[in-house]
Amino acid sequence: MAEIRVENLIKTYGEARALDNVTLAFADGGFFGLLGPSGSGKTTLLRAIAGFVIPDSGRVFIGDSSVENTPVEKREIGMVFQNYALFPNMTVAENVGFGLAVRKISGQERTQRVRDALELVQLGPYSDRKPHQLSGGQRQRVAMARAIVTKPRVLLLDEPLSALDKALRIDMQIELKRIQREIGITTIFVTHDQEEALTLSDQIGILKDGRLIRHGAPRDVYSDPRDEFTARFLGEANILSGTPEEKGLRLRDGALISKVKTGSIAVRPENMRITPAKPKSPNCLRAEMRQRIFAGALGTCVLDWQGDVIKVVARDSDFYGVPDTGPVWLSWSDDSTIEIADG
């Protein structure tokens, strides 16, 4: 187990900067999620920590030692690949035992450790199967077992769940969290699925165009995104813009949101209320109902405000009394106002 640190990492491919001066620390024993759209550099960062990508400049620390000049084989990492990369010519047990065989651990100790690892991922009876005989979820767990059996200093997961279907993915998320807590290894994973990032991470890092835009605990980043991209990328957000005045933000339809210093604000869809008549709340807007969507546990209302799309999410019963079309009032409380930096 070790703390992982990267400092000022820069990596350029031709014209594009895949990593643009990224500095980040990953706490020992923590579960860190790297989130971002494709091309954001999150996979490059993961591979730089692994050693498959050699940065143009900057440093990578695993524990106390800097490892930029250490080859992959010697970095003591465990990695799970997007396509699992199980060796097709070996059984499950041989796959999991491969890292131990490389370290010249054999015989009783190896058999025992392989068995323990397979028990941990609940695949004990499958040790003699070959990868092509396993389902996607089972292959994923073999890949996990193989990565952790060598007791690496850090566990790196490259979009580990993206190949699984939705129900299985949710189950595997719970599994992953359980396994990580049980062995307490520093884990860094990459995903483009923000829900997954929120579920699994102790700490989250958002990358865009090679830069680290925001990092922190999921709850903090969610309630305080600080910029429009993060607000939209992590969760949904309704962005309202206008001109800053002395007393607050003057929105385009004339409404004044007091105490706001920036040119835009964001309000999460679950924090807005719809009422047919004007409410007493200080923050309210007049909008047009466009669509009402029923999706089981929650429902979404889609509205139009000054040409922009506004979404409101709530339990379906909370929308009682709201018409399907026509003008309505939107409102929210002061602490639901999120100030968004300009530019």
Next chain:
Amino acid sequence: MSDLIARSDRLRAAALLSPAYIWLTVAVFLPLSAMIFFSLLSDVPFGDRTWHFTLENYGAFFESTTYARLLWKSLMLGVTVTVVSVIVGFPCAYVLAKVVRGRARGALFLLVILPFWSNSLVRIFSWAIVLRGNGVLSTAIDAVLPWDVRINLMFSPTAIVIGLVHSYLPYVILTSYLALQAIDDSLIEAARSLGAKRRTILLRIILPLSTPGIIAGAVLIFVPVVGSFMEPRLLGGRLGTYYGTVIEDQFVAVFNWPLGAALSFILLAVVLTILAIASPILRRAQV
């Protein structure tokens, strides 16, 4: 309703398939059967020659050790050429599949495969020019080394092996290349992430996964070489008597076709046996 559709489809399939397969039957399968029939005759059944059924052609194979020795010589030639080709060719395929990147790969691959499609006779002939005494190789070595070394590799088993390896090397490079290309890079990365060094990766992952390709190439080389006669004659001179040349003689010089047929059939049986042994390995790796 569905039965009718299936039947008209079947008719159409038959219509599309029959020309090709009838052709193959007439040109390959029937002749092979005819060959078996012929091998049991005492003389060619044409003109006004008398003939009867006999096993003496097969008997001739077992009577003296000559034929058996020559068959063994041809089999050994096959093994030698195959082994040399695999040892020389696999690293070449590896470099092509894993070291060369991008557009260069396709172009270099093509360059390696191209000679394969030129006339084998002409290529053997070119080796004759290079290897003979006072030939190009001899002159080149004389030019480089200070002392008088007269190299005459012509008309020797070495020349035959060189010529055959040259002709068939691209087969094993091709099949190995295809197998190596199919090995996903992420497998190698996974092995590295687990701490494996180059040698381990080669022995435990790359070689096992490319074995089917190597075996396929080996079969494509072994089979023709065992039956070869043109290369031994041109490059081996008096030493170039092999099982294949003996069979050739029966048809072209001696006109003892039944004996030739019998010897051919024995060769066919041996080759098919070897293929039968190799095919489970090929099929098992079809994973």
Next chain:
Amino acid sequence: MSNRFLSRIGLLYLGMILFFLYAPILVMAVMSFNASEFYQLPFSYSTEWYERLQRNDEILTAAWRSVWIAIITTIIATTLGTSAAIALFRYEFTGKRVLQVLLFPPIAIPWLITGTAMLIFFFGVGIGRGTPAVIIGHVALALPYVIVVVTARLSTFDRSLEEAARSLGASAWQVTRGVTLPWILPGVIAGGLFAFAVSFDQFVVSYFLAEPGDSTLPVLIYTAIRKGFTPEINAVSTIIIAISMGIMLLAARFSNFGGER
């Protein structure tokens, strides 16, 4: 040993192999321009052998015959092979596996055996030797290659296109002509070029099936080499190799053989 060093060695090795593969051919080509009749060095440039070649009726007739046979072989083998490949792709039926396996004998059996067996059989049924026999043999050898190449191209074909055409009312032939063939055309052309190369370069089967006086070019070269030869052989060989390689380059362009795409 660093990775870069090993990569360099690897590329050097590749270069050596390429040298090994092409050196004799280049030597032969160069010698065709050498004035000496007995391949004596030093080298002095001369096109005499090419000129003599033009006047050598025997070689020219054989060359022409080889080309003709190859063209006919190509037409027949491509038509038969493409039809068979389409049928194997489109339809499922019992015995399909057997049929696919049956394509291997021409390749898996030494040509010596196939050639001599053909000789015996053709004599037995009255076809005897000669150009028709040679063509029958060449087509049989070329068929598996055509089928393999076209099948490879077919594997990239979207079956639902055929189904869409049929749902619009097209007959099987209309589907083939309008939908399937246009897509697989590069594969068919590549297969045809393979067939041409197989026929044009074929030695063993031609050797046994050709009439002694009317042989194909490779057979003629063989007998000439055994009897003693002049660099005219080099000249015609160089031309043959140039043509075969040219054809293969074309075939590769059409079938994306081994490329990244």
